[in-house]
Structure formats: structure tokens, C-alpha cells
Amino acid sequence: MDRLLTVYEVAELLGTGVRFPRRLIEERRITFVKVGRHVRIPESAVEAFVGANTVEPITLRSTGLRGAA
Template identity: 70%
Template sequence: MNPIDPLLTIAQVAELLGTTERFPRRLVAERRITFVKVGRHVRIPASALTEFITARTVQPITIRRNSLRRAA
């Protein structure tokens, strides 16, 4: 984590992911995302959120149409 890396609140992470606050809280509780505890507050580094999204991005499969046809 870069010292200049901004720390995001749970609400900010939820907004960026387009989810409710419950989802990022569950990610933290299950230790599925890197987080920082500042006193009793939980913050998620922006780089950790980027890594989380990148690791779970699924690339499309390209299939040629000819390979889908069956021989008669």
C-alpha cells in the first residue's frame, strides 16, 4: 500500500461498487479485501479496491461461429 493511497469509507466503496454497505462490510468481515483499522473505523485503500475488482474481472470468451456447427 502506497502511503499516499487514499483510504475509502465503507459507504464510498459501496457507492463505487454499486452495492449496499452490507457487501463491503462482509468482504472485510470475511477478510476477502485488504483494509485498515483507524481506531474503530474501517477504511479500504483505493488500490485494494482496484486489485479486488481486477482479480474478479472475467474476460469474455470469443468463439468462432464455424466451430459451433455440427457435421450432418
């Protein structure tokens, strides 16, 4: 079973304030679990969120042209 993280732990993992994970939960942009009144986020959901929002760098190809003369 996945480790369930508090909102504060997710904020620390992402390097953000606590408002960001709370907004993700409110907008249903991340998987979460309700345990009574408490909200917990599975560690795999955080990893999936980061992976889905990761932007790979663009590698530029050299065209062989140096520029305008």
C-alpha cells in the same frame, strides 16, 4: 499514499449496498486498515479486488459449419 475510503464510499464505487463491503471485510477478502474504531479500505485494494474478479468474455471461433441440414 493511497486514498482511504469509507465503507459507504466503497459501496458507492462498486454500485452495491453497504452490506457487501462489510462482508468482504468480515471474510478478509479485501485489504483494509483499522484507524481506531474506524475501518478504511485503500482505493488500490478496491481496484485490485475488481481486477481479480473480472471475467473476460469468451470469443467464439467460427468453425465454418452452418448447422444441421
